[in-house]
Amino acid sequence: MGVRIGAEPDADDWPATEAEAVAAQDRLREAADLVGPGPDPDQVRTVGGVDVAYADDGDLVAAAVVLDATTLAVVDESVHVGRTDFPYIPGLLAFRELPSVAAALRGLSHRPEVIVCDGYGVAHPRRAGLAVHLGVLTGIPCFGVAKTPFLFDYAEPERQRGAWTPLTIDGEQVGRALRTQDGVKPVFVSVGSGIGLDNATALALRLAPDYRQPETTRAADHLARQRLAERAV
């Protein structure tokens, strides 16, 4: 327990207002590595997943898991129980979730080779979504897989699993709409930092052999919800 994840979010320097958060994202964007290429999807051995579950009273549970990239079995997991002061503001999700997610990651025994986020990377108003933030912070290749579209344009991918179409913002490519299951709504893949879009797409598809969402996200989601329900006992 206690794996290095790179720099930690500085509690004293953490934005408290919307304006400060936006300014922080503008600086953060410059530090991101959008090319990678990052780990070869066929050579990766471990993949990390993170997610957060919330209670009505503001309590939260952040979960971090590590899966064997071949069997997709969970080989390591960690949770952080805490709270957030930062409200949910579209475009500023990272400032609400990231400190708790980072805490959960520090509780892992094994450092994953790549991390999958539940949300956006550069498919974001300031190209600085949760996956960009986490990738820069940890130094671990990171990308995002979101369930719903925000401000980008895209054409509907073909019906079969593996089909994808580009996500664009003002003509700029910021990710892909990827069909992970035949005839099921696509997910939205975008790079965070330390990995290229081709590898991120291939990995997302490989991590979702049976369901719409990657197993990393499913495992982290289940763990967070379970621990939140057990809380207060």
Next chain:
DNA sequence: GCGACAG
């Protein structure tokens, strides 16, 4: 100006 808006 108003609404919509990752999770």
Next chain:
DNA sequence: ATCTTGTCGC
């Protein structure tokens, strides 16, 4: 995100 019944389908 979270709150929720029944319902359709494998």
